[in-house]
């Protein structure tokens with residue numbers, strides 16, 4: 001039995017769909033149950049024969065991360081306190097876990113070029129400011145699961161686990177797929193008045209959940225995995241594809257600079273970053289290149305009714 005937390009959310013629903021498709025039995029805990037005393041929750045779970053926990057619960061801020069700046073308590077609770085509680089409960093029950101984290105704990109590219117690797121210390125976090133409150137709490141979430149910054153002697157600091165990790169940290173980044181909706185990056189680009197030009201790694205949502213589940217099925221070593229489609233794209237590349245597939249032929253406008261974006265449209269800086277996906281590929285899990293995943297999603301676009 002899989003215990004799926006956050007099954008009512010954007011990412012959690014995709015995991016639920018995948019488990020249903022594969023006839024994998026799963027259960028969830030609603031908030032009422034998860035907030036009863038820890039002891040009661042543990043004794044309830046002990047009777048459920050849970051073999052693995054997938055944590056998709058977290059606080060994202062709606063419609064975007066700016067909202068987290070106005071609700072810091074709940075953001076900290078969902079992204080940093082909750083993972084710590086889950087880790088403790090899983091330890092007590094001997095259940096292994098997979099936690100959905102985010103690539104937003106990095107900004108730009110790795111010093112020297114290329115994407116950030118799993119063992120690079122976050123550079124968009126409370127420990128390496130500036131960062132958004134959301135990103136800070138997501139980096140703390142990895143920290144409470146056992147990862148910590150270590151001095152690498154002159155190089156970029158390492159992000160290493162204190163002992164052997166007891167689960168997966170799956171880093172998702174700017175999810176999209178073919179289903180129009182307020183959480184889909186491709187829909188957001190069509191709805192904003194002005195766009196920020198930036199280079200990013202992205203995760204096609206179905207590819208993301210498939211890759212995470214493959215980690216479990218293939219019993220990959222526990223640890224952090226960047227689960228993004230290989231490659232990176234600029235905002236204008238994505239807009240060109242939206243136009244190429246005639247999904248929305250509006251006149252897309254861009255901010256002149258990040259400074260203009262921050263002054264006119266944002267309350268907190270965005271992470272915009274490129275992640276390295278070699279670790280997942282070397283482990284035998286392949287995801288489509290990001291351009292291919294974007295083209296497929298736009299070719300199969302289903303407008304929200």
Ligand SMILES: NC(=O)c1ccc[n+]([C@@H]2O[C@H](COP(=O)([O-])OP(=O)(O)OC[C@H]3O[C@@H](n4cnc5c(N)ncnc54)[C@H](OP(=O)(O)O)[C@@H]3O)[C@@H](O)[C@H]2O)c1
Nearest residue numbers: 006007008009010011012056057058060078100101102172
């Ligand atoms: N969507 C993205 O762009 C994105 C990108 C990268 C990473 N992520 C990460 O992916 C995870 C899921 O995101 P999402 O987009 O699916 O978010 P979502 O649609 O807002 O869903 C969040 C889920 O978490 C539950 N939840 C929130 N706070 C909780 C708490 N304190 N205790 C228990 N349950 C709580 C919610 O339950 P209720 O229904 O009861 O509120 C809901 O089921 C998050 O950790 C997020 O940081 C998301």
